[in-house]
Amino acid sequence: MKAVVIGGGVFGSLIARELTKYDLEVTLIEKNLDVGWGVTKANSAVVHAGYDDPPESVRAQFCASGNAMYEDLSKELDFDFKRIGSFVVAFNDEELKELERLLKQGEENGVPGLTILERDEVLSMEPNLNPEVKYALYAPTAGITEPWMVAIAAVENAVQNGLKLVLGESVVGFEKVNGRVRKVHTSRGEYEADIVINCAGLHADEIAKLAGAEYVPLHPRKGEYILLDKKLQGLVKRVIFPTPTKISKGILVLPTVDGGILLGPTAEDLPEEMKDRPITTREGLEKVREFTRRLVPSLDFSLVVKTFSGLRPESPQKDFFIKVSETVKNFVNVMATRSPGLTAAPAVAKYVVEELIQEKMRIPLEKKKDFKPERKRIVHYSELPLEEWRREIERDPRAGRLVCFCNEVTEKEIVEAIRRGARTLNGVKFRTRAMFGRCQGGFCMARILKILERELGVDMSEIKMKSENSWVVNGKVRE
Amino acid sequence: MRVDVMVIGAGAAGMAAALKAKEEGAEVLLVERDERTGGILNQCIHNGFGLHYFRQELTGPEYAERFQEKMEKMGIRALTNAYVKRVEDRRVILVTEQGIEEVEVGALVYATGARERPFGSLMIPGDRPSGIFTAGVAQRLINIENRLPGKRALILGSGDIGLIMARRLTLEGMEVVGVVERLPYAGGLLRNVIQCLEDYNIPLYLSSTVVEVRGRERLEEVVVAKVDEQFRPIPRTERVFKVDTLVLSVGLIPQVELIENLVVKNPTSRGVGVSNIGQTSRDWIFSAGNCTVIFDLVDYVSYEGETAGRYAAKFVKGEIPREKIPVRPGKNVMVVHPIWYTPAEPLTLYLRVKKPMEKGRLVVGRFAREFEDLVPSEMLRVKISDRDLEGLDEIVVSVEEVN
Numbered sequence: 001m002k003a004v005v006i007g008g009g010v011f012g013s014l015i016a017r018e019l020t021k022y023d024l025e026v027t028l029i030e031k032n033l034d035v036g037w038g039v040t041k042a043n044s045a046v047v048h049a050g051y052d053d054p055p056e057s058v059r060a061q062f063c064a065s066g067n068a069m070y071e072d073l074s075k076e077l078d079f080d081f082k083r084i085g086s087f088v089v090a091f092n093d094e095e096l097k098e099l100e101r102l103l104k105q106g107e108e109n110g111v112p113g114l115t116i117l118e119r120d121e122v123l124s125m126e127p128n129l130n131p132e133v134k135y136a137l138y139a140p141t142a143g144i145t146e147p148w149m150v151a152i153a154a155v156e157n158a159v160q161n162g163l164k165l166v167l168g169e170s171v172v173g174f175e176k177v178n179g180r181v182r183k184v185h186t187s188r189g190e191y192e193a194d195i196v197i198n199c200a201g202l203h204a205d206e207i208a209k210l211a212g213a214e215y216v217p218l219h220p221r222k223g224e225y226i227l228l229d230k231k232l233q234g235l236v237k238r239v240i241f242p243t244p245t246k247i248s249k250g251i252l253v254l255p256t257v258d259g260g261i262l263l264g265p266t267a268e269d270l271p272e273e274m275k276d277r278p279i280t281t282r283e284g285l286e287k288v289r290e291f292t293r294r295l296v297p298s299l300d301f302s303l304v305v306k307t308f309s310g311l312r313p314e315s316p317q318k319d320f321f322i323k324v325s326e327t328v329k330n331f332v333n334v335m336a337t338r339s340p341g342l343t344a345a346p347a348v349a350k351y352v353v354e355e356l357i358q359e360k361m362r363i364p365l366e367k368k369k370d371f372k373p374e375r376k377r378i379v380h381y382s383e384l385p386l387e388e389w390r391r392e393i394e395r396d397p398r399a400g401r402l403v404c405f406c407n408e409v410t411e412k413e414i415v416e417a418i419r420r421g422a423r424t425l426n427g428v429k430f431r432t433r434a435m436f437g438r439c440q441g442g443f444c445m446a447r448i449l450k451i452l453e454r455e456l457g458v459d460m461s462e463i464k465m466k467s468e469n470s471w472v473v474n475g476k477v478r479e
Numbered sequence: 480m481r482v483d484v485m486v487i488g489a490g491a492a493g494m495a496a497a498l499k500a501k502e503e504g505a506e507v508l509l510v511e512r513d514e515r516t517g518g519i520l521n522q523c524i525h526n527g528f529g530l531h532y533f534r535q536e537l538t539g540p541e542y543a544e545r546f547q548e549k550m551e552k553m554g555i556r557a558l559t560n561a562y563v564k565r566v567e568d569r570r571v572i573l574v575t576e577q578g579i580e581e582v583e584v585g586a587l588v589y590a591t592g593a594r595e596r597p598f599g600s601l602m603i604p605g606d607r608p609s610g611i612f613t614a615g616v617a618q619r620l621i622n623i624e625n626r627l628p629g630k631r632a633l634i635l636g637s638g639d640i641g642l643i644m645a646r647r648l649t650l651e652g653m654e655v656v657g658v659v660e661r662l663p664y665a666g667g668l669l670r671n672v673i674q675c676l677e678d679y680n681i682p683l684y685l686s687s688t689v690v691e692v693r694g695r696e697r698l699e700e701v702v703v704a705k706v707d708e709q710f711r712p713i714p715r716t717e718r719v720f721k722v723d724t725l726v727l728s729v730g731l732i733p734q735v736e737l738i739e740n741l742v743v744k745n746p747t748s749r750g751v752g753v754s755n756i757g758q759t760s761r762d763w764i765f766s767a768g769n770c771t772v773i774f775d776l777v778d779y780v781s782y783e784g785e786t787a788g789r790y791a792a793k794f795v796k797g798e799i800p801r802e803k804i805p806v807r808p809g810k811n812v813m814v815v816h817p818i819w820y821t822p823a824e825p826l827t828l829y830l831r832v833k834k835p836m837e838k839g840r841l842v843v844g845r846f847a848r849e850f851e852d853l854v855p856s857e858m859l860r861v862k863i864s865d866r867d868l869e870g871l872d873e874i875v876v877s878v879e880e881v882n
Contacts, residue, residue: 226602231736276695280604282712306599308607382564386572390579397576402562405512425609440597446619460626465609469696472609473626477651 001025001363004184004193006171006207008035010147010342011334012199013154014349020161022353022365027191028155028163029184031170033467034427036151039201039341041430042278042310043223044252044265045147046239048340049086049139051106051114052249058320060109062344062351067141069346077153078377079145080257086142086239087117087126089295090135095243099137102244106139113140128235128296142239144257147342148430156420157375161368165421166191168468171200174211180330181211195357197332202275202313204335213325216336220275220311223265224284226292229303229438230259240295249339251291253299258407258433260305263292269314278309305438312338322348324360332356378416378432382408403451404444406437414448418455426466428452449473481583482508483795485571486590486788487563487737490518492768493590494546495781496757496788497555500588503792508582509550510561510573516550517543518592519615520777522622525643527670531778542777566738569763585795586763588787589738589751593731593769601729605691610698614640614728621651629724633701634658635689638856639667639775641728646675648726655681656720659703661688661710664835666728666856668775688712689725698723733770747814748772754803754819755826757787758794762801765791772816772829775858779829786824799823804868809877811839813855820874826863830876831855838881844868849881 001024005016008030016028032038050064074081090096099116106114115138122136123129159165166186175183175190184191200207208215233255242250248267256262266284270277285307293299315321315336325331332352337344357363381389381399393400398412409432417431425441428434428448435441435448449472453460464470484500486493489511497509515521520528523539530536533545550557558575565572566589571582595613612620612628618640620626632648634641637660645655658676663686665672676683684703690712691702705716733750735742743760745752750773751766753759759766767787768780793799803819806828814831828843836853846867850859868874 227599277606279606280602282604282690285602285604304600304602306597307602307604386564386579389574393574393576393578400574400576400578401560402512402574405562408562408564438597439594440599442595442597442613442616445616446624450624460624467696470609471697472628473620473624474629475627477621477625477627 001194002027002192003195003197004029004191005197005199006184007038007199007201007204008032008151008155009038009040009199009201010036010151010345011337011348012197013151013158014345015197015199015334015352016163017154017158017161018349018353020158020163021368021371023368024365026158026163027166028158029166029169029171029186029191031168033168033424033464034422034430035155036148036430037426037466039311039313039337040147040151042225042308043147043312043339043342044254044262045144045256046086046252046254046342047081047143047145048343049106049114049142050109050111050340050343051102051137051139052244053109053340055105055108058322059340059344062320062347063340064110066340066344066347067143070143070145073346074145076373077150077157077375079149079153081143081145082257083141083143084238084255085138085140086241087122087136087138088241088243089122089129089133090243091132092134096135098243099135102137111139111141114138126236126238126240128298129240130295130297144239144254145342146257150342150345152431153375153377157373160375161371171207171210176212176328179328181328193330195330195332195361195363197334197352199334201337202311204313204333208333208335211328211331213328213331213333214323215333216315216317216321217272218313218315218336219272220270221314221338222268222270222274222278222309222311224280224288224307224309225262225264226285226288226307227256227305228261228263228299229305231303232261232300233259235261235298236296242291242295251288253292253296263299264288265310270311275311278311280307280309284309306440312341314338320344320348322352324356330361378413378420380413381410403447404432404434404437406439407433409434411451414451415455418452423456424464424466425449425452425472480580482506483585484588484788484791485510485582485584486588488518488590488592488768488770489516489557489559490590490592490768491520491542491546491777491780492592492784492787493518493588494543494550495784496588496590496767496791497557498546498549498553499785499788500792501553501555503789505585505792505795507555509555509557510563511557511559512562514559516547516557516559522615522619524622525647528777531776532781563737566741584763586765586791588757588791589759589764589766589770590768590784590787591734591737591770593733593773595727596730596732598727601727603689603692606694608692608694608696608698610694610723611692611725612727614644614726617644617726618647621647627651627653628726629653631656631722632724632726633720633722634726634728636660636728636730637666637672637683638728638730639671641726642667642671642675644726644728645681646679649679649681653724656722657682657684659684659687659689661686661706664854668857690717692725698725701725731769731773733773735770738764745772745816745818747808748816752818753787754821755786755817755824756790756799756821757783758790758799758819758821763794765794772814774829779860782827804872804874806874806876809875811836811878811880812876815876820868822865825865826868828861828863828876830859832859832878836878836880839878840881841876841878843876844871844874853878
């Protein structure tokens with residue numbers, strides 16, 4: 001039995017890993033040069049509590065349950081997850097009504113621990129909030145993580161358990177026999193398939209179309225973000241939402257797992273042809289500034305580290321579309337995975353494998369006896385107690401050689417990232433946090449290029465930042 | 480391990496500090512996080528260094544070499560690939576390939592230099608392609624790694640580094656289509672505008688800035704617009720440059736992070752605040768170079784490094800006065816350095832004016848002198864004698880515009 005998963009975002013990665021728990025050959029095809037670089041890479045990184053979604057929605061079905069799985073998942077896969085809680089803040093009585101509605105909705109969705117707090121308590125817990133705040137809906141189960149790391153960790157673990165990972169190939173067609181996909185054709189090759197799971201993010205509708213399966217049309221909804229320096233660590237301790245509107249959850253202020261402060265996103269619907277253009281705009285960034293200042297007036301915008309934008313796959317139904325195809329019987333769509341996709345992903349992965357494949361499609365899967373659920377992260381030596389770090393250096397001197405000074409990343413970590421599959425600058429960056437700090441690679445980028453050159457055995461001009469045509473250096477100055 | 484004086488950072492300030500501390504008889508350890516001593520001088524292969532200090536025009540590596548040779552002769556211990564993890568009360572935690580060591584210090588000279596303001600912090604809208612480099616990264620790629628960053632470049636920022644990189648890229652075979660500067664005048668020294676742009680026919684676009692970058696993978700286009708007096712882009716003045724490389728020279732930021740929680744900062748430079756003998760608000764920590772204020776000339780950095788090193792050694796011997804008279808900016812002064820005056824030495828004052836002035840009268844205590852053609856981008860360096868400052872309990876530095 002052969003399963004092909006298309007797309008290496010959080011959904012594809014977690015589903016692929018879930019499939020490797022069973023006795024079958026699993027292949028994950030990702031068009032980018034690494035996993036977690038599409039929709040997964042640029043979002044709010046929030047593991048939502050689950051009160052936002054209408055109880056009848058598919059989103060609600062998976063959000064609170066996905067949230068509940070993050071604790072164990074983050075331990076098994078050894079990625080950062082912090083259950084820091086969230087506030088939805090209200091500045092007047094009308095907004096309070098909305099908080100009450102959310103509270104009720106959340107309780108229906110099975111979200112534990114929701115309460116509405118009053119001004120004094122809100123400000124004692126988050127002293128930097130706008131003192132005009134009147135109430136806040138407190139959701140203790142909300143959390144934060146590094147979304148790309150969820151994908152990376154899941155794939156690394158899946159590879160340990162036999163996953164075949166195909167990077168840098170895009171799906172260009174399907175070969176069907178008797179209405180079922182038999183082969184998946186990519187830009188470079190072909191892969192046999194008994195089951196196909198479409199997790200192609202923003203392009204999932206196009207993939208479904210190619211296969212002749214049902215789909216919902218997708219368009220990108222853009223969110224722009226501003227990341228502030230770690231110097232502001234502690235400015236807010238929880239995820240701070242404004243009272244939501246019909247359009248979005250609003251523009252948030254939240255801590256990142258490594259100590260920065262993230263602001264955003266905007267919500268702007270874009271036409272289909274903008275699917276690959278997560279661009280930032282003057283207006284968008286200005287809006288982020290203006291709205292977040294209302295929540296936290298003391299925000300210091302001289303401490304901007306970077307700005308970026310991410311795209312969410314949105315459909316007219318505004319809900320996930322997760323179904324076995326009626327027309328292509330061995331094809332599963334995991335589509336329109338807008339917010340809270342990151343939160344829902346672990347629950348969806350289980351659902352797809354246990355309920356859709358095994359029950360709905362009636363494909364009996366045999367559990368593998370030797371599945372290893374645990375994956376270990378790349379050790380970030382500077383976070384270890386000094387005594388332990390010292391012992392690591394004795395074992396390997398590269399653990400004592402700092403390459404990225406802002407985020408204290410050693411050569412050993414960079415070599416390990418390359419050993420685990422990083423082939424690009426961004427591959428190293430997202431796996432180690434090197435070049436992610438306040439100097440943004442000003443001191444370490446050239447050194448990392450050299451390490452990539454040495455470890456991969458290629459010329460520096462062959463090394464890319466992210467995609468095939470994103471070359472970094474042109475050639476030699478002189479031979 | 481224990482040393483009298485530890486110097487953090489082996490650039491122009493740190494090397495000079497180590498030499499003088501040693502001359503004073505202190506036992507010195509110089510630590511450098513990079514692979515070699517010399518700091519940014521190593522990648523600055525253009526000339527123009529040392530005109531004051533050596534009365535000779537040298538390249539960066541030549542300038543560094545003179546100090547390196549002296550350090551060798553004097554037997555100064557320099558530890559490279561050494562990363563300072565923490566500075567605590569008279570203790571420094573050092574990480575090297577040999578292990579982790581706690582060093583007890585009598586005094587510290589903090590000389591960590593500056594970092595470049597990165598692209599991300601500028602909030603420039605658009606795509607996030609490859610091909611956007613700070614001038615320093617481009618310089619390192621070309622001069623040390625022997626690699627060209629691209630084929631056709633635009634430069635944002637006309638500070639000295641931006642100007643010098645415009646010339647370097649041209650000399651190495653890249654096409655430089657222009658330098659963009661948001662101010663109505665060049666940010667760097669006049670001699671660099673002439674020698675780096677005019678001599679090579681590279682256009683300088685003043686009162687302009689980059690308003691968008693485009694390119695899904697590698698950079699393809701940079702959109703430049705004119706700006707008004709508040710630096711806001713003026714609509715419909717956009718102009719598109721087809722380039723694969725954008726080089727940024729948009730300012731240096733003093734690196735203060737390691738001791739930020741231990742010392743008072745200079746509010747005008749955002750660097751480490753020091754006195755005229757290089758002492759910070761914490762008596763055992765001295766500091767010099769671009770981590771205190773961004774200097775125009777490396778020669779000044781070396782002078783300041785020497786002072787800090789000498790007095791760090793004197794501090795260990797208990798030989799320096801405690802008195803510190805505050806120095807603060809007055810009218811028309813944007814940056815002033817140092818922020819305290821200790822009467823052990825004459826006051827060498829560095830300042831930048833707030834706006835260009837044809838003629839300005841600098842007043843400091845009883846000292847007054849007129850200067851011509853003052854611009855914010857050129858640092859003024861003035862020595863003021865003890866006599867002019869006697870009896871003051873605060874020193875205000877101001878520049879009156881003279882009509």
